[in-house]
Amino acid sequence: MAGVVALVASISTTAAMGGGSKAGAHSAAIKAALVSDIAGFNDNGFNKNQLKGLKVAAAKVGGTAIPLVSHSQSDYKPNYNTAVRDGANVVVAAGFLLADTMKLYAKQFPKVDFAITDDSYKAAGGYSNEQGITYATQEAGCLVGVLAAEEAKAMGGNTIAATGGIKIPPVDSYIAGYKYCAAKAVPGTKTIVQYSNSFTDEAACSTVAQNEIGQGAEVVFQVAGLCGDGALKEASKLGKWGVGVDADEYHVASKILTSAVKKTDVGVEDVVESVANGTFKGGTDITLNLKNNGVGVGTISPKVPKSWITLMNSYKAKIIAGTLKPPAVIPK
Known part of the structure; x- marks a missing residue:
């Protein structure tokens, strides 16, 4: 833990300069990072679709996608270090298991926007630069x-x-x-x-x-x-x-x-676009459900x-x- 804190301290200036602005749309192309959970991006669903949403959103807003794969929970903090070191304006946690890690970084880097799939912002620290992406599954x-x-x-x-x-x-x-x-x-x-x-x-x-x-x-x-x-x-x-x-x-x-x-791709896409256009609402959750077509059923036999x-x-x-x-x- 001491090593992580030391590394966080050493890159705080970089992250502060590259972090998200709450004042309006970004004047420069944003950088959007996505940290996978332990299943990685080749899981044929949950993480893979979020990566799709990240890439689609980055292309739409002319930004840069930074996908960071986790093979185990020990990869979470190094991946967040990479995200903030590289100047990400927004970092999306690809699942519930990353809540504790996101909480640590959201507190340390208040000028960076953070979001988490499958959890509320309150459960992940409750900070004003966090947003939960929840699904009525x-x-x-x-x-x-x-x-x-x-x-x-x-x-x-x-x-x-x-x-x-x-x-x-x-x-x-x-x-x-x-x-x-x-x-x-x-x-x-x-x-x-x-x-x-x-x-x-x-x-x-x-x-x-x-x-x-x-x-x-x-x-x-x-x-x-x-x-x-x-x-x-x-x-x-x-x-x-x-x-x-x-x-x-x-x-x-x-x-x-x-x-x-x-539709985890939709949630990630919406968050990244909101950061780019200055409408990201930290301290809130967004919910995707049947009514807004965020969940549903696939091909029926x-x-x-x-x-x-x-x-x-x-x-x-x-x-x-x-x-x-x-x-x-x-x-x-």
Whole structure:
């Protein structure tokens, strides 16, 4: 820690000169950094889409994109050091696991803007130069839960499953909506929830999915990033349906019912553009949901009956209207 503080002190002048201005649009091209979580940018979804948003935004505003990959949590602080040393005007944390690191740097560099995907600014320090990018993923989870419950019923069963990665709020919110709406759509539906404790180890998620299917699950919803692709492949191998997460994962395995999509590219893009044009609102959170098209579902298998899709869309309409509010905490 002493080494990190020393390095932070040595680069504070550089960061102060390159930091974001709250007075208006930047007169010079901005530099926007994105620090990945431990899954890196080749996870086919969560981090990869944020990198896409970073590059799109940088191109739009004529700025420079600075992607910084983390292979482990020990890479977080060195990556933030690189970002501020290189004069980034805004640094985006690609996930909940980076909150403590962002908190440290947001306090040390008040002239730099910071944002975090999947967490609130208050949870990451509550500083005026921070913004949270939150997603109502329980809403997307709800929609895929409806389809999963119908599939289990069609197969003569009443059990579905979720393979989580690490048990953190952004994972559990997906599962909460999934479990809640599955039971609402088809009363009596049971949801098995287990965790692999990894976002990168496909074998670990494959083992979890195999166990869940052994307990009678007809559908497996992966909420574990790259690790979860192992769950989808295992489900297909055993003749069961899988549900993808974050991105459209229809291509991952042969039996993908659909995917619960979180448009992490949009959140990053919006933040970077706001810094460039001087409208960044520190000390606030932005929320992407079904109503503003920030979450949703991916490609739906052509084998899904139209009546199921109609039912799912009725749930979507109720959520948008505010008459149905799936929980963000897994119900008992």
